[in-house]
Amino acid sequence: MNEELLNILQTLVTSSSPLVIAALGETITERAGVVNLSLDGSITLAAAVGFIAAVGSGSTLIGILAAMLTGALVALIIVVADIELKQDQVAIGFVLTLLAASLAQFIGQSYTRVRGPELPFVSLTFLKDIPFLGPVFFTDHNPLVYVSFILVFATWWWMFRTRPGLALRAVGERPESAFARGTNVNRLRYIYTLVGGALVGLAGAAYSLSIKPGWTNPPAMRGDGWIALAIVIFGGWHPFRVVLGAYLFAGLRAISSAIQRSPDVQIPLVLINALPWLLMIGTLLLVSSGAIERLLRALPRSAQVWTRNILRSDPPAALGTRFEEH
């Protein structure tokens, strides 16, 4: 196995871990029927708060907790505005996207480029010796990367293999049915929105405590929140596909930057920056019903069924709607 390739993949796994964590968090939230649109702002704010707390306390753990709390707090505003105040989730989420980013910039001012604690790098014994997988997945990552691995399986298991998972999915699919079975719909929406928000916050900490350590203006993770939201859709709200989407995205991004270095390619440098966004639209097109139907029309009938099944990405049926008991 080519050493350089392993290096590149290892870096990819590290650098996409915040995307994985944030997209999983949003998957959980949206599975419960709530849209937390604020990701691009709340990741940034959590990164800032997490870093400041880590600098203040000297402990990355406290930084991580502060970041998770921040993410949960932003999510709390959305769910309170939705359930208690009957305000549109998307509107509140959008306002929070901007507000959280500005707030991050404000509180981060005096921490710009300050050196702070960083997460250590850890390799997993035994696992790191597995050929290929070892060097890529289990060597020299910060602990949050391993947390992201665990989260993928844990969310899948919780959603699809446990009884509370049934309730979680039911709340996002058909809240009336959940209510009929004694599930407290809005309480679950509170809980999972907060859990999802905390994970979004964790993603912020992964940035400011390791992947892009410290605080800078403009924040280095700007834009990734939108990418994470798109990955959730691409991933069809399924943890495995979501994580696949995150890696795919990071991989394509890496390839695009490799193209820039290739001497034969004469793409104006700035246009390379268009690639992530073209990718985002491309991935959404791939799973959007309108585009699928257009695509399918060109295919033979036999291919239509499995194409539809692979690409289908149905949102939880009650996503973004409000539930009132009476």
Added chain:
Amino acid sequence: AQDDGLTFGMILVGPQSDRGWSQAHYEGGQYVEANLPGSQMLVFESLNSADAPETTLLQVVTEMVDQGATLIITSSDAFEEDTDVVAEAFPDVTFINASGDNAFTGEAPANVGNTMGQVEWAKLIAGCAAGLTTETGSIGYLGPLINGETRRLAASAYLGARYCYENYKGGDPAALTFTVTWIGFWFNIPGVTLDPTAEVNTFFDNGADVVMSGIDTPEVMTVAGQRAERGESVYGVAYDYAAGCDVAPGVCLGVPYFNWGPAYLDIATRVNEGTYTPEWTWNGPDWSDMNNPDTSSVGFIAGDGLSEENAASLDEFIAMLATFAEEHPDADGLPTAFGLWEGPLALQDGTVLAAEGEFVKPIEADNPLTIWYLPQLLEGMVGASE
């Protein structure tokens, strides 16, 4: 609005604490405050399209003049054109645009001057440190946007690296890979520039073991530090700011930097006395002590990452440059030649820049084939020229 001293405005493109270009200017301004009695600095940081897209230079200058500023320093080539336009509206205020050349070319109004440091020297030294240290024979250079300034700095680093790789380390200069990646601006603006963190990682992943920073901010050192902590033997070279190595001292080979204090103090003093006539200056190092904060406009501080043996070679190299500089003294306040910029040298497309035995001219009106206007990277370097 004080009568007893000079109020001057310092407009920065990045944050005043960016551990790079903007902080160096900010500290230059503080140096003026400390050494020119009664002087007071007004600062506006992060005037750029990402942080303050709604704010124009005109608005900022208006506010500063309102507060009594009679000298405005716009500290980036990003402000070059705007400075000229705004200066027309404030004929009684003196403007200094750092790194621009419009006072030299005559494009600027009468109240605009320029100043710049001859950091090319320091870049030669930094390149040498990289060339001495690399084991894989692959050096990465993280560049900002592409223009004459950034090309000549990257090229200086390359010349230094090639020279030392060949002459001290005994390597084959043809086998030395020197790759330049441009991110698109002086610092990271997500969505606008390439992500410097990712680019540095890519350099290292692809076999480079030394990466040199050409941008305003210290991502190169951050990533190199992280990599070293994971046990890789990689190194970084910082840029712009004297304390640039602090980010990751153990892997820092050194930092070529600007020291704006002396030049700004000189200008501010003369403006305060009413004796300043706008001009273009390009200030060199104080070869007796490159790192003297009161006399040297540019400097190089070697880092802890440099081995003892290589440090010795580097000192030898610096001494050689100093001798060269003594032999080619500045004339009319302008440099006459830079070390290692000696033929045969060709541009990437093969155009001859200097024939055997000739020196490339540092700057000349209407001559693009000079160091200041360097139109392409040099032959032997990998990376886009425009």
Added chain:
Amino acid sequence: MEIELQHIHKRFGRVHANNDISMKLRGGRIIGVLGENGAGKSTLMKILSGYQPADSGAILIDGREVDYHGPQAAIAVGVGMLQQDPLDVPAFTVVENFLYGQPPAMTRREARAKLAQISREFGFELDPETPSARLSIGQRQQLEIVRLLALGVRTLILDEPTTGISAQQKTILFDALQALSREQGMTVLLVSHKLEDVIALCDEVVVLRAGRLVGDKMMPATKAELVQLMFGQEIAPQERSSGHIGDAVLELDSVTIQDRRVRVESLSMNVRAGEVIGLAGLDGSGQEALMRACVGLINVAGGRVRLNGRDLTRQSYRDRMHAGLAFSAAGRLEEGLVAGLTLTEHMALMDNSRAMIDWPAARQLSGKQIERYNVRGRAEDRIETLSGGNQQRWLMALLPEQPRVMILEQPTRGLDIDSARWVWQLLLDRRAHGTAIIFNSPDLDEIVTYSDRIIVFFAGRFHVIEDASTATVDALGHLIGGNFEEAAR
């Protein structure tokens, strides 16, 4: 198990949906709950089953007052309700739907076993691994009944359970309900507008009107007696009507339709002026697809659609409307009326002749139509504040006066007998002027009563009954279950 309701009150804003209702329900009986639209039947049932709290009043079970919040609590004391649209989770499989809500200790395997056991008992066929989105309404009802029984329910409430299921499924359902009450002593409450079903099944009926309990009666009773109880007056049974049938207006020429759920292959038919064609079939058997293909909401995969000889096959919905088709969909507020717009705004929307809107004219026209269609509401009211029956009337008022062909999905969906007759009166008026009508309905009675021709669909296959006067509800019931061969014999 004996249930007693005491002085139940429930208000929604100005509407007094349940007004001082008291009644006693004995176990082992099937009780019909009757009343016109908006009488308060569903409200009362929801209160009894914990879906809604009463404003005041008490519920006593076996003499002890219960005070529960939520349906799960009602189930715990033995009262379960089967909603008209069964409350399952479409994305879940049958076994997941069954398991969800059972005691936490139950494992997937136990759930599977119990599901199979109860299903077998009643002759239900439920594959545990099928997603419930793929089940018919009848099967989803069965699933819900099994689920409630597994939870130990002793009183079962069913709100209009017989619309949209086949005759076979209805037989299975009724057999099951009878078994539950006769053999297991359970109380069954059946809300229904279908008096035939009530007569066939119930031991007793209670009647609500305008929120009050206005009568109860032990069965047997005749349909006329029940109508008298419900409306306080007799309503003459609707006569089979037939108007003057003219030339073909709408021609379908080997039309093939493919939608997500079904494929209808090569259907040819001429619809003639003044003709009423009824489409029968279970949900999603092809009748909706056919109607939507006629108006251009679904593309046809093959064949031609012509109106008065003009080829419409590639025309858009709007062009077809201009050409002389009119369409109304089953979901009033989903596909038809725009919640948030006033009656006048709806009226203005129908006039697309000018770029500027003449508001005074639109208001005036609305006023006229409100009067003519006897709509209870004002021109400036938002449409969603009207009751369902009045919304339906406004939908009719918006339809063009004399289209060539009206294509109507379930024109009397959810309406009581009186309102439904009124709607048909309006439709037949138009038909008398030569408009052809194509409609579908889950109510086979309605189809038999009003159609000149009937097309029965089953899973995309179809069977045409040329002379509707020969059809009976019973025969249709078997046909919609797919027994085309039997019918042919």
Added chain:
Amino acid sequence: MTANRTTLRVALLVAPILLSLLITAVLVLAVGKDPIEVMTAILEGAFRNSNAIAGVVNFWIPLTFACLGLVITFTAGLWNIGVEGQMMMGAVFASWAARTIVLPTPLLIPIEIVLAMAGGAFWGVLVGVLRVRLGVNEIFGGVALNALASVIVIYLISGPWQPPEGGSAQSTPPFPAESLLPEMSPEFPVSLLALVLALVIILTVYFALRGTRWGLNLKATGKNPRSALLLGVPTTQTALSAFIVCGAIAGIGGAYRVLFTFDSLRPLPSGGIGFLGLLVVLMVANHPLIAPIVGFVFATILAGSTRLRVVLQLDQSLAEVLQGFVVLLVLMANGLRGRILSSPRSSPEVVQEQPAPTTVTSAAEAASHE
């Protein structure tokens, strides 16, 4: 009872504004500055002389264009986050005309404005096609197209349109004087033409929404595209037309930035004003006449905040934080009002009109039914 309710309504209108000022004050105190000085600096920055007031108006004009465009898309139930990119493309097209076409000012300006409208409309229709034809939610389409517009602008500045002496990725060379919008007077540097155009657009949008068939189509499509379609509204065209018209109006805002504010094309020429417009329109529940009024307040804060940085060394983000909190808290207070006022006795009134009931993932329902 009614008196009480009126008090409550007023209280719920004022409280969020006071609360956001309070939060901002706490933030200011936390960084060791004086909130009163901050307010003074903002107000001085905005109103100290006619020149400063002109600065406010110069933010208000493009903001108003953005707001009125957004009123149209929100009426159609569309979340046009792409407005920022539409402004940028308006700026790009206007810049092209300014750089390329040589004509006297009175002839050139109309051409520039028409081209700016075309540019904005073009960028709008891309979001629209993605949404109604291909099922990509307009929020994501908008975010991506904003980024693409920004990349295109930077490409032009640092590539084909760079200054002769080489790009610093900051600006094109200044446009010829004939191509720029003239200012009213040196003491009040505002473009009269743009000001008049803004007022015309406000009234046009207001009356178009109230009195035209198109306005009613927008409203019906926004509230329920399926029903609207079945009632004969061409929903796809209506949604696309909303994007086009919004893009065109926003494009004028972009043109104003390059033809008046900057005199050249800059990175991010829209300057975040499109996003600010979204906040304003959300806050005023999509009202075409109130939006410009609230917009003026926001423009004041924006213009005044430059002084904050010079005088008090406070980051510009403070102004954004203040604006964000105002909008957030006003929305929350609206909800609170709905909650308090819909007591069980009164009929369940439809809680205050809110733009854009669409959810993030509801892919082009309108389209799939046509």
